Amino acid sequence: MGRLELRVRDLGTQLAFYTDGVGLTPLAEEPGAVTLGLGATPIVRLTEAPDLRPARRGEAGLFHTAVLYDDPAALARVLVGMFQAYPQTYVGTGDHLVSEAFYFTDPEGNGVELYRDRPRDQWTWVGGQVQMDTLHIDPVAFVNRELGGLDPATLPPTVASLGHVHLQVGDVDSARDFYVDALGFDETFAMPGSALFVSAGGYHHHMAMNVWNSRGAGPRSRTLGLGVVDILVPTLDELGRTGERLRHKGFRPDFDGRTLSVLDPWSNEIRLAVG
Numbered sequence: 001m002g003r004l005e006l007r008v009r010d011l012g013t014q015l016a017f018y019t020d021g022v023g024l025t026p027l028a029e030e031p032g033a034v035t036l037g038l039g040a041t042p043i044v045r046l047t048e049a050p051d052l053r054p055a056r057r058g059e060a061g062l063f064h065t066a067v068l069y070d071d072p073a074a075l076a077r078v079l080v081g082m083f084q085a086y087p088q089t090y091v092g093t094g095d096h097l098v099s100e101a102f103y104f105t106d107p108e109g110n111g112v113e114l115y116r117d118r119p120r121d122q123w124t125w126v127g128g129q130v131q132m133d134t135l136h137i138d139p140v141a142f143v144n145r146e147l148g149g150l151d152p153a154t155l156p157p158t159v160a161s162l163g164h165v166h167l168q169v170g171d172v173d174s175a176r177d178f179y180v181d182a183l184g185f186d187e188t189f190a191m192p193g194s195a196l197f198v199s200a201g202g203y204h205h206h207m208a209m210n211v212w213n214s215r216g217a218g219p220r221s222r223t224l225g226l227g228v229v230d231i232l233v234p235t236l237d238e239l240g241r242t243g244e245r246l247r248h249k250g251f252r253p254d255f256d257g258r259t260l261s262v263l264d265p266w267s268n269e270i271r272l273a274v275g
Contacts, residue, residue, distance in 0.1 A: 069114065129189050182246045
């Protein structure tokens with residue numbers, strides 16, 4: 001995954017949440033927009049769009065942005081900061097067997113997952129499907145276990161990336177047609193008629209799509225929330241093959257020589273580039 005764009009109404013408030021809470025740092029700034037990440041890795045771009053309306057709960061769009069931390073102690077340190085600065089945004093946890101995740105909602109209602117992966121040799125695959133669940137995690141016990149009484153300020157710098165993007169869509173079959181058959185992801189887990197998880201390279205999921213709030217939703221109008229989802233591919237040849245698959249399936253990608261942009265069935269913009 002590259003970075004995810006969020007269209008926001010109040011750039012200052014959102015910037016404070018993602019820096020003071022999530023712990024990201026500004027990497028690039030321009031009038032009305034700032035790209036945030038850690039180190040040199042971009043994760044989220046905040047683009048000010050005060051004239052747009054908020055997305056409605058049942059519309060297609062973003063379910064959550066998921067920030068992946070390389071070190072569970074680094075994740076625990078971020079959780080301490082979140083519970084101190086933004087305790088009202090906490091919505092729950094999930095032990096997904098492949099990962100441990102903590103969920104928040106940013107000040108404009110966008111879902112945010114902060115998580116760490118378990119080692120791949122602890123993941124279980126059955127018939128090509130990775131086994132996942134949603135079990136409770138005690139966040140206080142997690143922090144105590146990972147920090148072990150250490151002063152968070154003494155830990156090495158946090159390393160994180162955009163782990164996955166989870167969308168809400170109108171139906172799972174159309175999501176499979178686009179994200180698997182046309183875009184080229186592998187299906188890694190499915191909840192029939194409910195949710196689909198897809199990835200590249202044997203990861204548990206780089207993207208997911210569900211209908212839990214949005215069953216039957218049609219194409220989006222332009223709203224606050226999800227903007228462009230950037231995906232990195234290894235070679236220009238792979239970018240060309242992706243374009244061919246998309247056109248063969250009836251989609252209409254645009255290619256400018258460097259990036260390939262296409263709208264999914266719900267008008268979410270997906271942009272691919274070599275990286």
